[in-house]
Amino acid sequence: xxxxxxxxxxxxxxxxxxxxxxxxxxxxxxxxxxxxxxxxxxxxxxxxxxxxxxxxxxxxxxxxxxxxxxxxxxxxxxxxxxxxxxxxxxxxxxxxxxxxxxxxxxxxxxxxxxxxxxxxxxxxx
Amino acid sequence: xxxxxxxxxxxxxxxxxxxxxxxxxxxxxxxxxxxxxxxxxxxxxxxxxxxxxxxxxxxxxxxxxxxxxxxxxxxxxxxxxxxxxxxxxxxxxxxxxxxxxxxxxxxxxxxxxxxxxxxxxxxxxxxxxxxxxxxxxxxxxxxxxxxxxx
Numbered sequence: 019x020x021x022x023x024x025x026x027x028x029x030x031x032x033x034x035x036x037x038x039x040x041x042x043x044x045x046x047x048x049x050x051x052x053x054x055x056x057x058x059x060x061x062x063x064x065x066x067x068x069x070x071x072x073x074x075x076x077x078x079x080x081x082x083x084x085x086x087x088x089x090x091x092x093x094x095x096x097x098x099x100x101x102x103x104x105x106x107x108x109x110x111x112x113x114x115x116x117x118x119x120x121x122x123x124x125x126x127x128x129x130x131x132x133x134x135x136x137x138x139x140x141x142x143x
Numbered sequence: 144x145x146x147x148x149x150x151x152x153x154x155x156x157x158x159x160x161x162x163x164x165x166x167x168x169x170x171x172x173x174x175x176x177x178x179x180x181x182x183x184x185x186x187x188x189x190x191x192x193x194x195x196x197x198x199x200x201x202x203x204x205x206x207x208x209x210x211x212x213x214x215x216x217x218x219x220x221x222x223x224x225x226x227x228x229x230x231x232x233x234x235x236x237x238x239x240x241x242x243x244x245x246x247x248x249x250x251x252x253x254x255x256x257x258x259x260x261x262x263x264x265x266x267x268x269x270x271x272x273x274x275x276x277x278x279x280x281x282x283x284x285x286x287x288x289x290x291x292x293x
Contacts, residue, residue, distance in 0.1 A: 026256055105149055108251055112153040114175035115249065119165045123157035 025097050028073045033058060034066050038089055041076065046088035048081070152250040159240045162247045163213035166238045177203075186210050189218065189228075204228070214240050219255075230255070 029035060033056065040055055041047055049067060053060040067087055070076040074093045078085045155162050165171040169180045179200070182190010189206035205220040206228040217237040219228035226232055234255035241248045 030256070104253075104256070105151065108149060108151045108253065111175055112151055112249065112251065115162070115165050116153055116155045118171060118174055119155050119157035119162045119247075122161050122165070126161075 025073045025075070025093075028069050028075055029097055031066070031069075033062075034070060037063065037066055037070070038075065038094065041087060041089045046086055048084040048086050050084060148252055148254040149256070150250065150252045152248060154243055154246055155249055156246040159213035159242060159247045162240055162249055163216065166240075166249070167210060167212075167216040183207075184210070184216075184218075192220070206233075208235065216240075221255075 029038070036056060037052055040052055044051070049060050049064040052067075053063045056063060067076060067078075071078060071087070074090055075097070076087045077090050078087050080086070157165075165175070167184050169182075169184055172184070173180050177192035177194055178196055179193035180190065181193070182188065182205075184207050186207050186209060189204065191202045191204050194201045194203065203220055204222050204224060205218050206222070208217040208219055208228075210216050215238065217235060219233040219235050222228040222233035234253055236251065236253045239250045239252075241250075
């Protein structure tokens with residue numbers, strides 16, 4: 019499914035993330051019920067719902083006069099997994115940075131207990 | 144979870160000065176990230192990272208945005224050749240360093256996925272997964288050790 023960019027953009031907006039949170043905790047909602055909890059109009063909420071619907075993050079069913087939305091959890095999990103992949107790449111890089119920096123630190127301070135110098139490393143070496 | 148901006152941190156038992164050098168100097172950057180690096184890490188300058196080797200190498204541009212030793216180092220990357228790096232055409236990576244006990248708390252944030260679509264970042268993350276396997280790492284370590292010994 020070539021929707022990655024749209025999916026990313028859909029969940030990149032803070033109001034839409036808040037809406038997803040609300041839909042998850044409330045087990046679903048309508049544009050009206052969501053706008054009661056948000057500092058935006060019902061019309062704005064409806065527009066955001068259209069964006070979320072288009073990328074498959076929410077599903078709609080008709081309930082009386084209004085459409086009721088709920089989160090498509092597999093699609094949300096997929097979006098989260100994609101972000102986690104980028105995150106784990108950074109975790110690996112940070113571990114390498116740590117290993118390199120600590121090796122250098124051990125090499126330049128053979129006696130770590132022998133008095134700290136608040137002015138920094140000075141001009142040694 | 145904040146989508147669109149990624150944040151990670153780690154405690155390092157080394158001074159901020161040492162950590163700053165490791166995250167910002169081309170020599171050390173090559174040890175923990177790209178296979179090759181062309182250019183400089185002076186503010187306003189940059190160059191390109193190379194991932195992979197030989198025919199399969201993938202080049203990605205970077206431009207250094209800010210450097211305040213030993214507290215902050217930031218750069219933009221993934222802008223197209225010939226474009227000036229700015230919001231919307233590149234991702235911003237910021238390293239923030241704070242003294243933490245006898246060491247340093249290093250926090251990295253990467254933002255821009257939302258603006259530029261994140262497919263490109265995903266490609267690179269996947270690429271890195273392939274190339275950060277043990278075989279590749281050991282090979283690089285040996286090359287590095289040989290250079291240091293020479």
